[in-house]
Every structure is written in structure tokens, then in C-alpha cells.
Amino acid sequence: MNIMKNLRIGLGIALVGSMCLAAAGCGSKEEVVEEVKEAATEAKEEAEEAVEEATGSNGELKVGLECNYPPFNWTQLDDSNGAVPIQGAAGQYAGGYDVEIAKKIADGLGMDLVIVKTEWDGLIPALQGDVIDVIIAGMSPTAERKETIDFTDNYYKSDLVMVVKADSEYANATKLEDFSGAKITAQLNTFHYTVIDQIDGVVKEQAMTDFPAMRVALESGIIDGYVSERPEGVSATAANSNFAMVVFEDGFETSDDDTAIAAGIKKGREDLVEGINGILAGISEEERTEIMDNAIVNQPAAEAE
Numbered sequence: 001m002n003i004m005k006n007l008r009i010g011l012g013i014a015l016v017g018s019m020c021l022a023a024a025g026c027g028s029k030e031e032v033v034e035e036v037k038e039a040a041t042e043a044k045e046e047a048e049e050a051v052e053e054a055t056g057s058n059g060e061l062k063v064g065l066e067c068n069y070p071p072f073n074w075t076q077l078d079d080s081n082g083a084v085p086i087q088g089a090a091g092q093y094a095g096g097y098d099v100e101i102a103k104k105i106a107d108g109l110g111m112d113l114v115i116v117k118t119e120w121d122g123l124i125p126a127l128q129g130d131v132i133d134v135i136i137a138g139m140s141p142t143a144e145r146k147e148t149i150d151f152t153d154n155y156y157k158s159d160l161v162m163v164v165k166a167d168s169e170y171a172n173a174t175k176l177e178d179f180s181g182a183k184i185t186a187q188l189n190t191f192h193y194t195v196i197d198q199i200d201g202v203v204k205e206q207a208m209t210d211f212p213a214m215r216v217a218l219e220s221g222i223i224d225g226y227v228s229e230r231p232e233g234v235s236a237t238a239a240n241s242n243f244a245m246v247v248f249e250d251g252f253e254t255s256d257d258d259t260a261i262a263a264g265i266k267k268g269r270e271d272l273v274e275g276i277n278g279i280l281a282g283i284s285e286e287e288r289t290e291i292m293d294n295a296i297v298n299q300p301a302a303e304a305e
Helices: 002-023 029-055 097-109 120-128 191-198 211-220 230-239 270-280 285-298
Strands: 060-065 074-076 093-095 112-117 150-157 160-165 183-185 225-229 243-246 260-265
Touching (some): 097 112, 097 270, 120 260, 150 270, 150 285, 160 211, 160 230, 191 225, 211 225, 211 230, 225 230, 230 243, 230 285, 260 270
Parallel strands (some): 060 112, 183 225
Antiparallel strands (some): 074 093, 150 260, 160 243
């Protein structure tokens, strides 16, 4: 990665200067000392500039996420299970699968992780405006999003499911046609909402801002079901025995990009994309599965109700 290359170059310059001082064969001691100090200062500045150029920050990796999309991310009131403080929100911490991945990325880059809680609709604008350096928020690298931002390699992949009431006529559904006439919704500004159109005769309800709102709507009967990724479906049914998850035998037509999850990066920051991809490559599928399983178990009950 070029960030690391620049740091090594900077350290090399300082080392050469130190060797010159030891040799003391190129001028007075005072002159050599001054030259070494100047070389070290210049090397440090170049290294810091390289980090800042690649990440938009000085030693900090600002990660944007909703903190409201369990088990990918959520808000809790303590630092248990590895949760990270949320910037500007005293007493609030972010946990979940995305946070664990963000911790690995920041550690791999040698940077301090800063969690910036951001509404879903505000994530891409925040990235483009340099408020955050990267989006790690359960976001799919769709063709439409790729027009405005870049993405890393995938760090998760999941199938789409439907969350319904356990005692409803839809609990035993196995195919899309079983939801003809059902009131179905999904999260606002996600591809989940667009796939509802694949169900003939469906009653497509207004999109909702987040999954907690959809759970409340399902519990109260406002909707008959909502589209989600499998981890959210597992979380919802584990948290509420009144819910059931429908896994389709013949389900939605989606692209690989639609069902994958990747980190979003502002266009022009190839160094950061390269660095993150290198770190993701070192996380095995077994470890990713373990991280997700732990996230499902550890999510706060308050978020899951």
C-alpha cells in the first residue's frame, strides 16, 4: 500500500541522516545535526501528508454508519462486546458486524477508528463532503451507487428473506407468488424496496426509514411483511417469537452486487481502496461467519424488539 511505502521512505530518510551523523565526515557536527533534524522533519511531514491524502484525516479513520441496522450495526449504552464510542454522542456506543469489520480495517491501516453515526440517506453525501472517510454500513455496491462512489471488495454476502408474523397466512410461504395481496415494505432507498415489484399482486407499502420501524409496523399489523437480508431476519425472529422468517425456494431475482456488502469510498482514493482490500483479503470466510454469529447473539434486546 502506498501509505506504508511513504512511511518506510520517511523512516529511511531519517535513518540515512543518522548514519551521516555517526560518520561525521561531511561538515561540522552542528551542521550535520541540523541537516538530520531537517530530513527527519521533512520525512514526518511527507508521511503524514500521505496518510491524510489517502484517508482525508490525520491518523483517524472516520467510518459512517446508521448505528440502527442490527445485526450489522446498532447503538448501545456501554462498551460491552467490543462496542466503540460514537463521535459526539456521550454515553453511546456502536456495535455489530460492521463495527467489527471497521475495527479490523482501522487496525490494519494503523489508524484510530472514529464512528460517525449518520442517517442512511446522508451516508453518501457525508462521504463526498469528506465528513467521513468510508461507509461501512451494510451497503450493497449497486450499479447506481457505483456511479457516485467507489467500493472495496465484498466483506459479506447474504440472501433476501421476508419477515412476517408467525401466526399469519404467510408464515409457511415458500415462493414469491404466496405474497400476492400482502402488504409488503422494505427500507427506504435500498434495493430491497425495488424487488417488491417482482411479486405479482403485492400491495407495496411506503418504504420505511429503518428496521426497528418495520418491526413495529409488522407487530401492529400495518404491514404483512418486510424484505430484509438473512441476518436481520434471524435477528428479528430470535428477538420476537411472534415473528417468522420466510426463506424462499424460488425467490427474488438479484445480482451479485445487490446481495453483497462492501465498503464505500470517495472516488479518487485508490490508495484507501487498495489498503482496505488487502485487509479484507486476510479475513477468512470462517472468521466472517463467526463475527456475524456473534453479532446476532450480542445485539441489545432493546434494538431487537
